Amino acid sequence: RMGKGGESASENGPLQEERTFSLFAFPAQCNFSGEKLPLSLIAAAQTSLGSPADRPRDVLVLVDAASFVSHDVIDLSLHPADFVPISFYKMFGHPTGFGCLIVSKRASRFMQKSYFGGGTVAMALAKKPIHHLRDDSMSAKFEDGTVSYLAGAAVSEGLHWLHTLGMSAINKHVTCLTTYLVIQMRDLHHYNGKPLCDIYGHHVGCSPVKQGPIIAFSVKDSRGEFVGHKAVEKRASADGIHLRTGCFCNSGACQRYLDLSDEEVLAHHAAGHVCWDEHDLMDGRPTGAVRISPGYYNTWKDCERLLRFLRTFLQLAPQTFPLVKDYPTRVAVPKLQALYVYPIKSCASYSISTDTPWKISKNGLEWDREWTLIDAVKGMSLRQKVVPKMALIQPALDLSLGYLHVSAPGMEPMRIALEEVPGTECAVRSCGQERTTLKYGARENDWFTRFLGRPCFLVRRMKPQPGEVSLRNFSNESAALLVSQESVDYVNVCLGDTSTRISARRFRPNIVVQGA
Numbered sequence: 001r002m003g004k005g006g007e008s009a010s011e012n013g014p015l016q017e018e019r020t021f022s023l024f025a026f027p028a029q030c031n032f033s034g035e036k037l038p039l040s041l042i043a044a045a046q047t048s049l050g051s052p053a054d055r056p057r058d059v060l061v062l063v064d065a066a067s068f069v070s071h072d073v074i075d076l077s078l079h080p081a082d083f084v085p086i087s088f089y090k091m092f093g094h095p096t097g098f099g100c101l102i103v104s105k106r107a108s109r110f111m112q113k114s115y116f117g118g119g120t121v122a123m124a125l126a127k128k129p130i131h132h133l134r135d136d137s138m139s140a141k142f143e144d145g146t147v148s149y150l151a152g153a154a155v156s157e158g159l160h161w162l163h164t165l166g167m168s169a170i171n172k173h174v175t176c177l178t179t180y181l182v183i184q185m186r187d188l189h190h191y192n193g194k195p196l197c198d199i200y201g202h203h204v205g206c207s208p209v210k211q212g213p214i215i216a217f218s219v220k221d222s223r224g225e226f227v228g229h230k231a232v233e234k235r236a237s238a239d240g241i242h243l244r245t246g247c248f249c250n251s252g253a254c255q256r257y258l259d260l261s262d263e264e265v266l267a268h269h270a271a272g273h274v275c276w277d278e279h280d281l282m283d284g285r286p287t288g289a290v291r292i293s294p295g296y297y298n299t300w301k302d303c304e305r306l307l308r309f310l311r312t313f314l315q316l317a318p319q320t321f322p323l324v325k326d327y328p329t330r331v332a333v334p335k336l337q338a339l340y341v342y343p344i345k346s347c348a349s350y351s352i353s354t355d356t357p358w359k360i361s362k363n364g365l366e367w368d369r370e371w372t373l374i375d376a377v378k379g380m381s382l383r384q385k386v387v388p389k390m391a392l393i394q395p396a397l398d399l400s401l402g403y404l405h406v407s408a409p410g411m412e413p414m415r416i417a418l419e420e421v422p423g424t425e426c427a428v429r430s431c432g433q434e435r436t437t438l439k440y441g442a443r444e445n446d447w448f449t450r451f452l453g454r455p456c457f458l459v460r461r462m463k464p465q466p467g468e469v470s471l472r473n474f475s476n477e478s479a480a481l482l483v484s485q486e487s488v489d490y491v492n493v494c495l496g497d498t499s500t501r502i503s504a505r506r507f508r509p510n511i512v513v514q515g516a
């Protein structure tokens with residue numbers, strides 16, 4: 001509901017007193033599943049929705065066409081929506097974060113601003129709350145700041161390219177690719193007949209009128225259990241394929257297609273799950289899906305490559321082997337070759353003597369990744385991939401005196417008491433999760449900031465709280481990483497050149513074994 005009419009006027013005449021205005025909004029195409037809603041809803045809303053005759057109502061219609069116009073046409077002369085947001089990024093892939101809002105003239109009178117930015121005012125007083133907005137055009141009034149003119153130039157080229165290809169040809173092309181992929185994916189079954197993919201949406205018949213070129217699906221194993229969408233995404237990335245996973249900023253469709261109740265979503269959040277984190281399965285249920293969105297630039301070769309990737313999830317019939325009577329009674333037992341902890345995440349390792357007793361728990365090895373450095377601007381853990389200089393920071397544990405010694409080239413060594421508990425709680429994001437940590441003071445933070453040349457601060461993980469999903473410290477995937485020396489030797493054989501031999505430490509392991 002947008003409110004009652006006042007006395008303001010426009011080129012369409014004054015708003016009628018005591019007239020109620022409502023807003024009806026819907027997407028032309030669901031960005032989660034690709035399901036299309038009929039554009040006839042526009043006229044139906046404008047003519048059918050209303051109030052009793054003694055209290056007339058005007059209905060304005062917003063059609064979210066961001067996903068729809070990537071492959072189809074919406075004729076506003078036939079479907080006169082009042083507001084139509086579109087995304088140029090979804091239309092031709094560039095530039096990101098650039099789109100527009102199409103507003104009908106009759107709806108423009110409802111566009112009122114409560115603030116202003118540069119370029120949208122005719123005059124403003126610095127000492128009094130008085131200003132007058134520009135009224136020469138809608139864009140002059142609502143486009144605050146400098147318009148991204150480079151992005152605008154790219155849009156011009158993108159629109160020209162789409163016009164050259166023709167939207168009709170694009171629609172046919174992406175529909176063919178989508179239909180082919182759906183048919184092939186439905187034919188993928190494990191050895192026991194169970195389907196590999198759960199496909200969401202209205203793909204029966206693959207009518208382009210009801211279904212757009214989007215395939216949202218989940219992968220299942222031969223037991224019918226879900227494979228986490230993050231696990232699928234990581235394997236695809238390793239294979240050179242980019243997949244979008246999660247709920248795609250559409251929580252309603254996510255709940256509907258994944259059959260998640262409100263209570264389950266709330267329980268998942270209470271257990272620590274948030275958007276974009278690594279919790280792709282909660283109690284065996286998926287928290288998101290995998291999405292494929294064929295575009296005009298995709299080819300049949302792309303489809304075959306994707307299908308080959310999906311087939312890697314297929315499980316074949318278990319192999320049976322003849323019983324061996326004379327099975328050797330003695331089996332080689334791997335030997336512990338080296339032991340490492342990384343007290344500060346992404347910094348250098350600390351080597352532990354293999355004959356030194358060392359505690360291990362659900363968190364992994366004691367003191368491993370107990371601390372991490374946080375980007376003071378982004379509030380996220382710094383990583384060695386982004387800040388290579390972190391590899392030069394050398395932590396060393398002195399358990400007898402109870403200190404963590406930290407050194408780096410050109411810096412005075414610093415020590416931190418192991419029993420010291422910083423007093424300031426701080427919420428940060430690390431390894432895809434929001435975590436409550438304990439923040440150190442100016443002495444420690446200035447030391448790391450000066451060496452790395454970027455503002456950062458040191459935090460320590462709090463002891464796990466009741467109900468937390470993860471008991472790990474600041475480790476990425478698992479509590480500990482084990483590497484066998486034989487695997488490293490094989491990598492060196494494959495490299496061939498003896499000058500490029502690598503050691504097990506290159507993989508930043510916690511445990512190195514020999515004889516496995």
